[in-house]
Amino acid sequence: MNPQACIPGSKIEILDSPTTGGIRHAVFDFDGTLSMVRDGWQDIMVPMMVEILEACPQAESRQELEALVMDFVDHLTGKQTIFQMMRLKEEVEKRGGESLEPLAYKQIYNDRILPVAENRLSGLKSGSIDPESLRVTGAYTLLKSFQDKGVKLYLASGTDVEFVKDEAQALGLAEFFDGGIFGALPNLKDFSKEMVIKKIVADFDLSGPELVVLGDGYVEILKGRQIDAITVGLVSPEGNQYHMNSNKRDRLIKAGSHLLVEPDWGEWEILMDYLF
Helix, strand or coil: CCCCEECCCCCCEECCCCCCCCCCEEEECCECCCECCCCCCHHHHHHHHHHHHHCCCCCCCHHHHHHHHHHHHHHHECECHHHHHHHHHHHHHHCCCCCCCHHHHHHHHHHHHHHHHHHHHHHHHHCCCCHHHHECCCHHHHHHHHHHCCCEEEEEEEEEHHHHHHHHHHCCCHHHCCCEEEEECCCHHHCCHHHHHHHHHHHHCCCHHHEEEEECCHHHHHHHHHCCCEEEEECCCCCCCCCCCCCHHHHHHHHCCCEEECCCCCCHHHHHHHHC
């Protein structure tokens, strides 16, 4: 699928013209789509995994392990964090190591990233950090515009649900999601972005174009497209030392984005005019 045109007066690419004008519900991804609270998370997850794999009896060089970890972490981005930890367990066992359960690895990761997120959260809650500095540009006004049009909004994230709710509240975004805020649960079978999307369609007996899915990840765009929803991919930059997700644009195209927005929601007015 190749870009065909842009919405007039904008850089928003139309990859495949959707049926517009009938949107009643909207599902948003969180990290990288609306929130930058966890920006740079790869700089924590990758070294943690490399450190664990280096301790295995049959470990390769650090450089080789880093390349391996970067590849599978990037590939699984957008899914619940536990899937990356399940893969880590497999890689430890391949190298003759004594593996932990995926939930134990996830706890190690949470223990390392939470101080970073908590530092930003405490700044948001105390007022020393402006929420706008940790929101993707245009996110607040985009959500407000959807709300003003009577669209029911949902938030679906691969991050643990309690963290998503806390971070959305601190960013001043939680109030928009009258349809609910969803995130990873202890039992991975109890939540997925696909489950949220399918439930909305079933509960409200929607036809595809009555739902729009917006996100910067392969998973939500792919699942949205599979049920004929309108899909809007966001090619937002990510701050990490490994330059991971640098192929985000290509992945969003392959996932089936109808529209491609870059690098943020700054052109939200033009996007909304097009969608409605």
